[in-house]
Amino acid sequence: MSEAPYRRIMNALRSEIASGRLAPGDRIPSENELAQSFSVSRMTANRAVRELAAEGLVFRTAGSGSFVAEQRLELSLLRVPDIIEEIRSAGGHYSARLIARNRSPARGEIASAFEVPAGWELLHTLIVHESDGRPIQLEDRYVDPAFAPDYLDQIFEARSPNAYLTAIARPEQAEQIVEAVAADSQIARLLNVSRGHACLKVKRRTWCGGRIATLAWLTAPGERWRLNVKFSL
Template identity: 35%
Template sequence: MTTPKFAQIKQFIVDKISSATWQENQRVPSENELSNQFSVSRMTARRALSELTEAGILTRSQGLGTFVASFKSQSSLLEIKNIADEVKERNGNYSCTVLALESLPAITSIAIALGIKVNSTVYRSVLLHNENTKPLQIEERFVNPTFATQYLQQNFTLLTPHEYLSNVAPLTQATHTVEAIMPNKQMCQWLNLSSQEPCLQLIRRTWSSNGIVSYARLVSPGSKYRLGGHLTFKNNN
């Protein structure tokens, strides 16, 4: 099967970033430049850039262009916490339901997010985190087996993926994208939502010192979950 042109452009850009040919904050070719280089329409080039921007790999600035996103940790804005610890801090009773734990070939979007080749083996887990037996958050995570060879052998009712990965591939960097979404039918069933209410979706990629470890999507009902942070500003006086 022939790889679609927009996917070829995405892989080209990711390869340039993964090989360090293009550095953080470096400007990438424009829609016009990519459309000429790959002999495609501007719409096709725009789709490639837009999807990479949505994945947090690129960032776009109106009037300036598209740039390689910074992969520095955003913990000063959004602290990465273990959800089990969050529940316990509220004196809640944490539990987890494992919905899926499997090995599968990486589709294009996942391969790009993890910086690996399309159809490479990845590990996938889908967990339902509960507080006081009530559904709190769906976690779908894709993991690069290179950094967590025993991922599929873990009992995630006893420890979270965050805990396990922090031990075998200590977190050094992370990116986050947060948005409001409407859940699909499956999400409503898992989260026990009687009707479709807005949910909070967090897309997170994490790095260890040797590369991208995981790509996760965390979805929580808007009425049950919130994100917060604390900023400290230096006094220049």
């Protein structure tokens, strides 16, 4: 069961890009060069690069060449995507920093968004997700202890909160509200950007069994995150 040649080429280029040997803006080998070095026909090399372009990893200009695109995660708003998967599929090395992990009584906006009375105790984590050591997303999450009592005992460096929670039970419903915000001092520090930097912030709620299971704010530097919604009418 060996890998299809066009996939071998895609993976090879992905590694080059992930490792930084091919940096954004760099030209990648032409189709003819790839065909020769991988001992395949040009059509096979073409398909490999074409599919990388469809993924957004490279962009191509006829007559000029194919170039490594700015690395930018693209997530669909119609799914509840897993950050670790997204980073890996973009060719990055995932890591995480756990900033806070505690029990926290709901109040104000959190209580009202969670639809629980003020003072209700929720599980809380604050995590910085990193791609190749660079902060890429700040996740501020609240979880209903009735839904996932062992939530705080998880090893978040290995499994994202989202992956753990969806493994417990698939949500029936999700809501995502998107806005652009200027980085405040905490966000600036944790994401390693300057204060006032344009960030994309998603407030996400998911429902299980008719009740809100988790509430999370996901914040990322604007230039490193894009959200995509494509639908038929």
